[in-house]
Amino acid sequence: METRDIVYIALFAAIVAALALFPPIWLPVIGVPITAQSMGAMLAGGVLGAKRGSLALALFVLLVALGLPLLSGGRGGFGVFFGPTAGYIVGWIVAAFVIGYLTERFWNRLNIFTAAAICIFGGVVVLYAIGVPWSAAVAKVSVTQALTGSAPFIPGDILKAIIASLVIVTVKRSYPLLGNRSAA
Amino acid sequence: MITDLYVRGATIVHRAHPGLKILLLFAISTLVFIVDTWPVLALATVLVAGGYLLAGLKPAHAWRALKPVLAIFAILLIAQLYLADIRLASYVVLRFAVLILAATLLTLTTKVSELVDGLMAGLSRAPGWVPREKIALAIAMTIRFIPRIRAQFHDVRDAQRARGLDRSIVALLVPLVVRTLKDADDIARAIEARSVD
Known part of the structure; x- marks a missing residue:
């Protein structure tokens, strides 16, 4: 890891914190708020790759644990990790890794469709695979019930995956960081 | 801050x-x-x-x-x-x-500073394969840059609002990310020039 990688990791952790500033969007019909912050994991993985992306999210989660109010709505501190939805926050690290790994694999064929598929897989499928059993375990409900409870958030998360993939593909065009680094 | x-x-x-x-x-x-x-x-x-x-x-x-x-x-x-x-x-x-x-x-x-200090003290006792200085640098840098990136976020939003793009999340995020990556290159060069590595 070079100094430049450390700076990318640190600044991306700061971007995830800045995403908390987006006002939440209310989905009509379902009536759940969608916050921009969970796009942070998708963007970090899709722009920085598996290793740097997951480290950026790990750094962000560490700063939240240390007590900085960096989550949307100004939440932060150790208490966040004892709530029923803590699995999703910890899951961001894994989601960033998976999205980063797949983005690296498909780098030369990366377009809006592959990027969206990768973001939906890592940022929705993998994330829920961690968040849902976690809430089920700590809230003493079954996995099916926990999934039913989280289902209203899925459309919003898919929408965010599509937005994130648009950003990833555009950033790739103007500022590619992955791909064949030995040629650079 | x-x-x-x-x-x-x-x-x-x-x-x-x-x-x-x-x-x-x-x-x-x-x-x-x-x-x-x-x-x-x-x-x-x-x-x-x-x-x-x-x-x-x-x-x-x-x-x-x-x-x-x-x-x-x-x-x-x-x-x-x-x-x-x-x-x-x-x-x-x-x-x-x-x-x-x-x-x-x-x-x-x-x-937070007490916890960060405690973490750093713990790191100094960590085994040699742990990249202590790099972890310390990353933590310090993120805390330092959060206010700056938040300010940039407001800058970009104002600029896009002037163009009538303030309702597009993509038009907000792309400049924010690209600007941050360019900054990161400058910062990395500045750190290397001071031979912190």
């Missing part, structure tokens, strides 16, 4: 070693999860309430920590009432409340 959630004070809880507070927090949370019974939960409740009293915190502080999770609590309570009975429903919700309050007590009575 970003404000942390710390509430100023000089009580015994504020002055206790951060490491000790973290240890107690883990002890309490492990206990209520392993010995999953009402008496243990009641004991934890009394301990946490005592901690808030000792730290001179007001009920408003506890309320602020619980407010964001109230909606989830309500859903949980209804689900558990439907699945089980009022005993299990109240148990699960009370356990969450106690654990969240216990963890928040740590956050409210400990400065």
